Amino acid sequence: MQNKADIIIIGGGVIGSSIAYNLLNDGFTGKVVVFEKDGIYEFASTPRSAGGFRQLYTTAVNIQLSKYSLQIYKNFSKTMAIDEEEVEIDFKQRGYLFLAVDEMMPRFEKHMKLQNENGVNSQLLQKSDLLNIIPELNVEDIAGGLYCSESGYLDPYSVMQGYIRYAKKLGAEYVYDEVSSLLTDQDQIKGVKLADGREYHAPIVVNCAGAWASFLSENANLPLPVVPLPRQIFQFDIEKPLQKYLPLTMDPTGVYFRHEGEKFIAGYAEEIKPKIDFKWRRSDFIDNIWPILANRIENFEKAKIERGWSGLYDFNTKDHNAILGEYPKMKGYFVAFGFSGHGMQQAPAVGKCLSELIRTGRYESLDLTALRVERFEENDLIIEDAIY
Ligand SMILES: Cc1cc2nc3c(=O)[nH]c(=O)nc-3n(C[C@H](O)[C@H](O)[C@H](O)COP(=O)(O)OP(=O)(O)OC[C@H]3O[C@@H](n4cnc5c(N)ncnc54)[C@H](O)[C@@H]3O)c2cc1C
Known part of the structure; x- marks a missing residue:
């Protein structure tokens, strides 16, 4: 039958x-259909991301997720090559650095111990060490930092295209239409209804x-505590280049910055109401980011803003972490958002892990049970001390 699949994925x-790539790469032989409403990914979060990669988390589950992903990203270009055409994801392992004022240092020391116990090679740096990494850094008010040299930043759009291209090669069908609702029959998912009224049926739907x-x-009466939260990024240039390429650097104020090519991008966790909104405001850079940048690195005093953009976080209002797994009391309905x-x-x-869970009913590579849907009802939240 035409409008039937074994697994439907909403959102490409x-x-x-x-998930589509991993299912098929792991040997799933059924039909996988991915519905994507925005064929050029104009508003998707992935291409609007800052592309930062870090292992500096404070919960074991997030550290494990990053550690595993790091190994994949290190070899992504080659692993995802098709007909010897590699995928250039521009992964710059220039490090990830959290700067700390005095009172943050004991917390960072605790984080480092947990990270080290979980096999992440993070280091607590003193003031003087910081200048080896960023010679121009103003460390007057800074006591030190938490640093991981293996981390850094990459090009999110290319990663996404790498997965799409390979998933298609393995047989995933991408349908560029909008899903308007989930189809359910009591406690079993049945498929999706599209905006044009057509129905697609499958016993498994992954949101x-x-x-x-x-x-x-x-x-569909299957609520989860996630809202769209706008986040802006600004690109700027300076007159006098820095001596070294920057790690992704997080100022104690929450402003972050890194190189983007020979230029720079910066962003911050602004206080804003949840909404779908893609406006970016030059004035936010001038009022809220530039003074912090200029104080931290003298060369940034002459920052010339070139462009900006805004994208959406799928923001989990309860504990800011991913929600993964099958929804209780709705067989076949899996979620991967938040x-x-x-x-x-x-x-x-x-x-990889969702592929395992969907195909075999259990996690194999990493145990991600901590991120289950039920944690909200059970009040067993995953509280991160380092989420921005
Ligand atoms: C400004 C900004 C900076 C960020 N920085 C970082 C960072 O440094 N590091 C990091 O790890 N993460 C970062 N993130 C977060 C990261 O971008 C997201 O967590 C990630 O891209 C989520 O991927 P996704 O596939 O779930 O969402 P998306 O990329 O948004 O994909 C979801 C897709 O679903 C489609 N869709 C939605 N509804 C429907 C429907 N009804 N029918 C069909 N299709 C539908 C959308 O069109 C979209 O293409 C950042 C995000 C933003 C906005």
């Missing part, structure tokens, strides 16, 4: 496409619709 961003995912779920600001870096591990 980095998460949906990583990877990012910032739009919770609306679909809520409308990533907030760190879905890009978790996509390889999430794709």
Whole structure:
């Protein structure tokens, strides 16, 4: 029959496409259909991401997700090559650095111990060490930092395209239409209804619709605490180049910055109401980011803003972490959203582990049970001390 699949994935961003790729790459032989409403990914979060990759988390599950994903990203270009055409994801392992004022240092020391116990080679740096990494850094008010040299940043759009291309090669069908609702029959998922009224049926539906995912779920009476939260990024240039390329650097104020080619990007966790909104405001850079940049690195005093953009976090309002797994009391309905600001870096591990869970009913590579849907009702949240 025509409109039938074995697995339907809603959303063909980095998460949906990583799941599609991993399912087929792991040997799933059924029909996988991915629905994507935005064929050029104009508003998807993935291409609007800052592409930061870090292992500096404070919960074992997030550390494990990043550790696993790091190994995949290190070899991504070659592993995802098709007919010897490699995928250039521009992974710059220039490090990830959290700067700390005095009172943050004991907390960072605790984080480092946990990270080291979980096999991540993070280091607590003193003031003087910081200048070896960023010679121009103003460390007057800074006591030190938490640093991981293996981390860094990559090109999110290319990663997503790498997964899409390979998933298609393995047989995934991408349908560029909008899903308007989930189809259910009592406690079993049945498929999806499209905006044009057509129905597609499948016994398994995976909701990877990012910032739009919770609306679909809520409308089917399957709520989850996730909202769309706008986040801006600004690109700027300076007159006097820095001596070294920057790690992704997080200022104690929450402003982050890194190189983008020979230029720079920066962003911050602004206080803003949840909404779907893609406006970016030059004045936010001038008022809220530039003074912090200029104080931290003298060369940034002459920052010339060139462009900006805004994208959406699929923001989990309860504990800011991914929600993964089958929805209780709705057989066959799987979710993978709520990533907030760190879905890009978790996509390889999430794709692999969801493939295992969907195909075999259990996790094999990593145990991601901690991120289950039920944690909200059970009040067993995953509280991260380092989420921005
Ligand atoms: C400004 C910004 C900076 C970020 N920085 C980082 C970072 O440094 N590091 C990091 O790891 N993460 C970062 N993130 C987060 C990261 O981008 C996301 O967690 C990740 O891209 C989520 O991927 P996704 O596939 O779930 O969502 P998306 O890429 O949004 O994909 C979801 C897809 O679903 C489609 N869709 C939605 N509804 C429907 C429907 N009804 N029918 C059909 N298709 C539908 C959408 O069109 C979209 O293409 C950042 C995000 C933003 C916005």
